[in-house]
Amino acid sequence: MPAALRLDAFRERRAQARPPVFDAAFRNEFEALLRWRRDVRRFHPDPLPEALVEELLDLACLAPSVGNAQPWRFVRVSDPARRAAVIADFERCNASALAAQTEDRRGLYARLKLEGLREAPLQLAVFCDEATGQGHGLGRRTMPETLAYSTVMAVQTLWLAARVRGLGLGWVSILNAEAVAGILEVPPSWRLVAYLCLGRPQQESDLPELERAGWQARTAACRRVLER
């Protein structure tokens, strides 16, 4: 269904809708969803059904956005030559990141698997349209970065929606954003926010892969709340 028709159907359904109340069972499952979401780098290569991809993108568009600007733009990367160019850019950036490691961490860094670019059946580059007129600038005069932040919330929404369907998502940030924009030939006002790999994960865990690999565990430091 074209996006405009889908939006009409949504508005129709909405007219009869009532606010949901989430019970304890849902709360517990929602917590499990947060605990078992992972940044995935090991995928099965089997392709995802088209309807599932469409559904995930529809859900991502329900993310909050500053001024209701909906600045997220999705590019589906399927062409083998473009995928290879993204991999080459990752390899350049990662070689330079490896060289910048301290002596004591370099060996561990080299052993980390940091992306699933060769296996992931679905790859989405997510851009923020910095020139969008939607929202009429509301809410982003003093903090223009909220436009990119809105795009990030679409990514996080997509991430959770994918995990609900048993899919893994991995965010690859070891890339040169301008190079990727060039590889994908996007409009000049689009800025790369995230490059995402999606597919069925090879394993499930409620511990971050970087923790399992001994790179960085979660800590409680972020939970010290300042009172003011």
Next chain:
Amino acid sequence: MPAALRLDAFRERRAQARPPVFDAAFRNEFEALLRWRRDVRRFHPDPLPEALVEELLDLACLAPSVGNAQPWRFVRVSDPARRAAVIADFERCNASALAAQTEDRRGLYARLKLEGLREAPLQLAVFCDEATGQGHGLGRRTMPETLAYSTVMAVQTLWLAARVRGLGLGWVSILNAEAVAGILEVPPSWRLVAYLCLGRPQQESDLPELERAGWQARTAACRRVLER
């Protein structure tokens, strides 16, 4: 329970845990959660139970983060003088935003309610610690903005977790980020990402408030996926 003990308890539970499978009923409820999350500006002023606030912050810390850096830092703003200073900063920024509106939108802009700073019982300023050593810089050499993006994902996680519990959240971005950092006397490496109002919402809707107010409806533009 102190944060470190909570983390231990989590690790203990984890050892016996199995990957969850989310059924169709959960998928539907999760979609309702996304559809009924709103940016809320009209709150009941009754305070939130302490245990609930702690629970929400625990869940927010399950957000993804680049290199597992967990750079989010929460400041709970309760002091009346500091709250008044934040309101004064909002009013300055909003007056200047109003003045910058085009003639035809100025009247509508002036009628919008853009924050619940006077009523919201819980107010959290969320910062990103740009100087954190956690994560050892992994994943943010070429895209250092992913540290702030990680903080945004904690906000989005908190937003959904609050809505699951029937609470509304409103993100106020019409603020001078440096002024707010000064009002709240945070460490110099902390950068303001979001100022959040939380509380029981006065109304529920599956349509954005800016759409109901005639400012900006959702459009299908963001769903045109480029194929590359």
